[in-house]
Amino acid sequence: MSKEKMKTSDFLLSVRDLEVVYTSAGATVHAVNGVSLDIKRGENLGLVGETGAGKTTIAKAILGVLPDPPAKILNGEIILEDSDLLKLPKKEMRKVRGNKISMIFQDPMTALNPLLTVGDQIAEVVLLHESVSKKEAMNKAMEMLEMVGIPADRYSELPHQFSGGMKQRVVIAIALACNPELLLADEPTTALDVTIQAQVMDMIGALQKKLNTSMILITHDLGLVAESCDNVAVIYAGKIVEYASKEDLFLNPVHPYTLGLFGSIPSLSTDVDRLTPIPGMAPDPENLPEGCSFHPRCKYAMDECKHGSVHFKEVSPNHFVHCHMYHCDKEV
Amino acid sequence: MANNLIEAKNLKQYFNTSRGKLHAVDDVSFSIEKGTTLGVVGESGCGKSTLGRTMIHLLESTSGQIMFKGEDITKVNNKQLIKLREDMQIIFQDPFSSLNPRMTMIETVTEPLLLSKRFSKKEAEERANEIMNTVGLSARLWNSYPHELDGGRRQRIGVARAIALNPSFVVCDEPVSALDVSIQAQILNLMQDLQEKKELTYMFITHDMSVVRHISQNICVMYLGQMVERSPSKELFQRPLHPYTKALLSAVPSTDIRHKKERILLKGELVSPVNPKPGCRFAARCNYVCDRCHEPQKLEEISPGHFVSCCRVNEIN
Numbered sequence: 001m002s003k004e005k006m007k008t009s010d011f012l013l014s015v016r017d018l019e020v021v022y023t024s025a026g027a028t029v030h031a032v033n034g035v036s037l038d039i040k041r042g043e044n045l046g047l048v049g050e051t052g053a054g055k056t057t058i059a060k061a062i063l064g065v066l067p068d069p070p071a072k073i074l075n076g077e078i079i080l081e082d083s084d085l086l087k088l089p090k091k092e093m094r095k096v097r098g099n100k101i102s103m104i105f106q107d108p109m110t111a112l113n114p115l116l117t118v119g120d121q122i123a124e125v126v127l128l129h130e131s132v133s134k135k136e137a138m139n140k141a142m143e144m145l146e147m148v149g150i151p152a153d154r155y156s157e158l159p160h161q162f163s164g165g166m167k168q169r170v171v172i173a174i175a176l177a178c179n180p181e182l183l184l185a186d187e188p189t190t191a192l193d194v195t196i197q198a199q200v201m202d203m204i205g206a207l208q209k210k211l212n213t214s215m216i217l218i219t220h221d222l223g224l225v226a227e228s229c230d231n232v233a234v235i236y237a238g239k240i241v242e243y244a245s246k247e248d249l250f251l252n253p254v255h256p257y258t259l260g261l262f263g264s265i266p267s268l269s270t271d272v273d274r275l276t277p278i279p280g281m282a283p284d285p286e287n288l289p290e291g292c293s294f295h296p297r298c299k300y301a302m303d304e305c306k307h308g309s310v311h312f313k314e315v316s317p318n319h320f321v322h323c324h325m326y327h328c329d330k331e332v
Numbered sequence: 333m334a335n336n337l338i339e340a341k342n343l344k345q346y347f348n349t350s351r352g353k354l355h356a357v358d359d360v361s362f363s364i365e366k367g368t369t370l371g372v373v374g375e376s377g378c379g380k381s382t383l384g385r386t387m388i389h390l391l392e393s394t395s396g397q398i399m400f401k402g403e404d405i406t407k408v409n410n411k412q413l414i415k416l417r418e419d420m421q422i423i424f425q426d427p428f429s430s431l432n433p434r435m436t437m438i439e440t441v442t443e444p445l446l447l448s449k450r451f452s453k454k455e456a457e458e459r460a461n462e463i464m465n466t467v468g469l470s471a472r473l474w475n476s477y478p479h480e481l482d483g484g485r486r487q488r489i490g491v492a493r494a495i496a497l498n499p500s501f502v503v504c505d506e507p508v509s510a511l512d513v514s515i516q517a518q519i520l521n522l523m524q525d526l527q528e529k530k531e532l533t534y535m536f537i538t539h540d541m542s543v544v545r546h547i548s549q550n551i552c553v554m555y556l557g558q559m560v561e562r563s564p565s566k567e568l569f570q571r572p573l574h575p576y577t578k579a580l581l582s583a584v585p586s587t588d589i590r591h592k593k594e595r596i597l598l599k600g601e602l603v604s605p606v607n608p609k610p611g612c613r614f615a616a617r618c619n620y621v622c623d624r625c626h627e628p629q630k631l632e633e634i635s636p637g638h639f640v641s642c643c644r645v646n647e648i649n
Contacts, residue, residue, distance in 0.1 A: 050512035163601050164376075193375035193539065195598050198583035202597060220512065223585030250589045264517035266546030268569065268586055274524065275546070277517030281484055 011038040011079075012214050013062070013182055018076035020057050020238075023069065029285045031057045031071075033238040039182070039214050046225035046246070047218045048261075049235035050282055055218045056106075058235075059184045062216075063103050064093045080182070099129040102175040104204075106187040108167035112159040118170045119145065119155030125177045144173040148203060165196035169203070176207055183208065183215045189224070201228055222265065226250055234258050237283050237293035243312075244319040254321050256298045292324065300325055336399075337533045338387065338501055339363035343396035345379070345386045352607040356382040358557040359396075361631070364550075366500070369527070369534040371548030371565065373541065373580070377602060379557040380537045381425075384503040387535060388420040389413060400501070418448055421494040425506035427486035431478040437489050438464065438474040444496045460496070467492040467522060484515035488522070495526060503535045508543060520547060541584045545569055550637070553577045556605050556613040559631065563638040573640045573649050576614045612642065620648050 020032040032054045039045050047055050060066045062078055064085060078085040080100065085093065102125075105111040113121060122141035126132060132140070142152035148169040159167055168188065175183060188204065189197035205228060208215060217229055225232055225246070232249045234242040234257065242255040253259055260278035280297040283289055289296050295305040304324050313326045345357035356379040364370045372380045385391045387398060389405060397404050405416060424430035431440055441463055445456035464474055467488045478486055487507060494502050504523070508516040524547065526532055538544050544551055544565070551568050553561040553576065561574040572578045579596040586593065598617045605613075611626040612618070618625065622644060629641045642648075 050514065165601055194541070194583040195375065195579055196601065197585075198595060199597060201585075202595075221585060222587045226587045226589045227585045246589060250587060261513060262587070264513045265587065266520075266542040267588075268542050268545060268584060269588060269591075271566075272546070274521055275517040277521060278514040279518075281482060281515060282512070 010040070012041045012043075012081065013039045014077070014079045015058070015062065016077040016079070018058065018061060018078065019074040020054070020061055020066065020071060021074055022071050027286050030288055031238050031285060032061065033288075034075075035235070035238070035240055037233055037240065037243070039216065041181070042208075042212050042214055043231065044208075044215045044217060044229040046229035046232040047216055047235060048220065048222060048225055048232060050220060052282055052285060053235045054238040054285075055235060056186055057238075059103060059186050059216065059218055062182075063097055063101055063184060064088075065097070095129070098125050098180075099178045100180055101182045101184065102178070102180040103184040103186060104168075104171055104175045104188045107191050108164060108171050109191065111171050112167060114159055117156045117158055118150075118162065121170070122173050122177050125174055129178045140177065141173075144177050145170075147176075147207065148173045165192055165200065168192060168200055172200070172204060172207075176211065176213070179211050180213060183213050184218070185215055186218045187220070188217075190219070190221075197224075204228075222250075222261065234261070237285065237288055239293065239322060240320075241294065241322045242320065248316065248319045252316075252319075254315055254319070254326065255323050256300050256325075257294050260297075292322075335365050336363040337366040337401065338535075339397075339399040340383075340387065341397040341399065343383070343386065343398065344394045345382050345391060346394045349606060354606045355557045355608055356605065357386060357393075358608075360552075360554075360557075360559045361396075362552055362559070362562055364501075364533055364535060366533055367527070367531045368550065369536050369548040371544035371551040372535060372537045372554060373539060373544050373551060374554035375539060375580075375602070377556070377605070378554040379605070380554050381505050383554070384422065384505050384535055384537050388422055388501070388503050389416065390422070418444075418497045419499050420501045420503070421497070421499040422503040422505060423487075423490050423494045423507045426510055427483050427490050428478075428510070430490060431486060433478050436475045436477055437469065437481070440489055441492045441496055444493060448497055463492050463496055466495075466526070482515075483511050484518060487511060487515075487519055491519070491522060491526070495530065495532070498530065499532070501533045501535070503537070505537045506539070507536075509538065509540065516543070523547070541581060553580065556602060556608070558613055558629075559639075559641065560612075560614065561638075561640050562631070567635070567638055571638075571649075573634060573638070573645050574614075574642050575618050575620050575648065620644050 015035060015037045018032050018035045022029040022031055035058055049055050061073060073086060119141045122144050123137040126137040126140045142155055145152050150166060150169055189200050192200060219225060229246055231245050233240045236257050242258045253262060263276035278297050283293055291306040291308060292310050295301040302324060310322050310324055312320045312322055314320055315326055341361050343357055343360045347354040347356055374380050386393050393406050398406050408416060438460055442456050442460040445451050445459055469488050508519050536548055548565050551563060551565050552559050555576050561577045572581050579598050582593060582596045600617045603616050610628050612629050615621045615625040624643045629643055631639045631641045633639050
C-alpha cells in the first residue's frame with residue numbers, strides 16, 4: 001500500500017512487499033508476489049480471494065510457520081510494533097507466536113491434539129507464555145472455556161467428545177488465551193454450519209472488543225467480510241488487486257476481478273436469471289501470466305495489461321486498485 | 333398436480349446403529365414438477381443427502397412410497413432398477429473423489445453409454461464427444477485423467493456423466509460447494525442451460541442459501557430428518573414461517589451492507605437423531621418452544637404451496 005506518509009509505528013502490523021515462493025522438484029510456485037498491508041489496533045481486515053490466491057501463505061508468513069523448505073520468503077518485511085518479525089531469532093519468535101499473534105485454523109477437526117484434554121491444550125499456551133504455576137494456568141483455561149461458552153467442567157474431556165462448533169470454540173479459546181494483539185483467523189467458520197457460524201462470529205467479535213484485538217479474517221465468503229470487517233483486501237494470484245474500506249468495496253468496487261466476484265454470487269434479495277461468472281480459471285502459480293495476472297480472464301484487458309507491472313492507484317481516499325484502467329482514465 | 337415427475341409420500345429412512353435407530357429421513361413428503369428444481373436445504377446431518385440418495389434408489393427406503401412417472405419405485409427388482417438408473421442420475425458433491433482416477437475423462441462419460449447397451453461402440457463415442465462439447469470441455473482435455481484437471485473441470489465431467497443417458501431426473505448433491513465462486517457460477521449456468529434444453533428435473537441439495545434461491549422454484553427446509561417448511565423459493569425468502577427457517581435465513585452473511593438484518597441467534601446445537609423423542613426436533617433450540625412442541629407436528633398448508641410444520645406458526649407470525 002502506498003501509505004508512506006503514515007509512519008509504520010502508527011500501525012500494529014505492517015507487511016511490506018512480501019514475496020513467498022514454494023519450490024519443489026525444480027518448479028517454483030509464486031504464492032505471494034509483493035503484498036503490503038497495514039493494520040491498526042482494533043481494526044478488522046478481511047483478506048478475500050479464491051483457492052490458491054495465497055491468503056493462508058500470508059497468514060503463515062506473519063506467524064512464522066511457513067515450512068522451509070519448500071517455502072521461502074524472498075523479500076519483504078513484517079513489522080509488529082517496530083520489530084521485523086522476519087529478522088527475529090527463532091527463540092524470540094516463539095515468544096511472539098501464540099502470545100502477541102495467534103491464529104485460528106480453518107479445520108477445528110484437525111487443529112486439536114486428539115490425545116490431550118481440551119483444557120490442557122488451552123493451559124499449555126498460558127504456561128508457555130506467562131510465568132504462572134500449573135494451577136493458575138488451569139484456572140485461566142477454565143476461565144477461557146467459560147468465556148467461549150463451554151462449561152468449565154468439560155475441562156477434562158477430549159476433542160472427540162465435542163461437536164464441530166464446540167471444537168472451534170476451543171480453538172478460539174486457545175488463540176485468545178494470552179490476549180493476543182493480532183488474531184489471524186483463517187477461514188474460522190468454513191467447516192461450520194451457518195447457524196453455528198453466526199454464533200462463532202458473534203463470539204469472536206465480542207471477545208475482540210473486550211480484549212481490543214486486531215484481526216485479519218481470511219475468507220472466500222464476501223458476506224462474512226461484509227458483516228465483520230472494517231477494511232478489505234481482495235487478493236488474486238498472490239497480489240492485492242483492490243484494497244478499500246468495506247463501504248467503498250461493497251458499494252463501489254472497481255477492479256474487474258472484484259466486479260467478477262460480485263457477478264458470480266447469487267444474491268439473497270434480488271433476482272437475476274443468469275449469473276455472470278468470470279471466464280476461465282485461476283492461473284497456474286507455477287506459470288503466472290506476464291503483466292497483470294488477471295488479464296487473460298479480464299474483459300477489459302488492453303495491450304498494456306499484457307506486459308510490465310501495474311502500480312497501485314488511489315482512486316478515492318484510501319481506496320487502492322491495481323489496474324491499468326485507472327491509469328489511463330478509461331471508464332468501466 | 334398432474335405434471336409431477338417424482339413424488340415422495342411419507343418417506344422414511346432409518347439406519348441401525350449400535351445406539352439405536354437413527355432417523356435420517358423421517359416421514360417426508362413432497363413432489364417435483366417436470367422441468368423444475370426443488371432445492372433441499374439444511375445443515376450438515378439433517379438428512380438431505382440421504383433423502384437424495386433414497387429418491388434415486390441408491391439406498392432402499394425403510395418405508396413410504398416414491399412415485400416416479402406414476403409408478404412406485406420403492407419395490408423394484410434388480411432388472412427394473414438398471415433401467416431406472418438410466419432415467420435418474422446424481423451429481424456428487426466432491427469432484428475429487430467421485431471420479432475414477434484410472435479412467436480418462438472421455439472413458440468416464442462413455443462408460444454409462446456402453447453399459448446401457450443401447451449404443452454401438454462407435455455411436456457411444458460420438459455421443460460422448462457431443463456431451464463433452466455440451467458441458468464445455470475442450471477436446472484437448474478429453475484424454476486426461478482426473479488428477480490433471482481442476483475442480484471446475486472435473487465437476488463438468490460429473491455433470492456430463494450424469495446427463496449422458498438423457499435422464500429425466502437428476503439429484504444434485506451439493507454440486508458446487510467444493511468450487512470457488514467464479515467457477516461455481518460457471519457450473520450453475522451450465523446446469524440451468526441443460527435444464528432448459530433437456531427439460532431436466534433437478535433435486536438440488538445444498539447448504540448455500542443464495543445458491544438455492546437462485547436455482548430453485550421450490551425449496552424444502554430440513555431439520556434433523558424432518559421437513560419443517562416447504563414453499564415456493566421467493567415466498568420462503570420473503571416470508572419464512574418456521575422459527576428454524578427464520579434463524580437459518582438470518583444467519584446467512586449478506587453482502588448487502590446497506591441493509592443490516594436482524595440476526596436471530598440460536599441457542600445450543602443439534603440434538604442427536606438417534607432414537608429421537610416425538611415432536612418437533614428443533615424444540616431444543618427454538619425461541620418459541622412450548623408444551624405442544626413435544627407432540628408430533630403436522631405439515632400444514634398456510635398459503636398456496638407454502639407448508640409449515642410448527643404448532644405455533646399462526647401465533648408467532
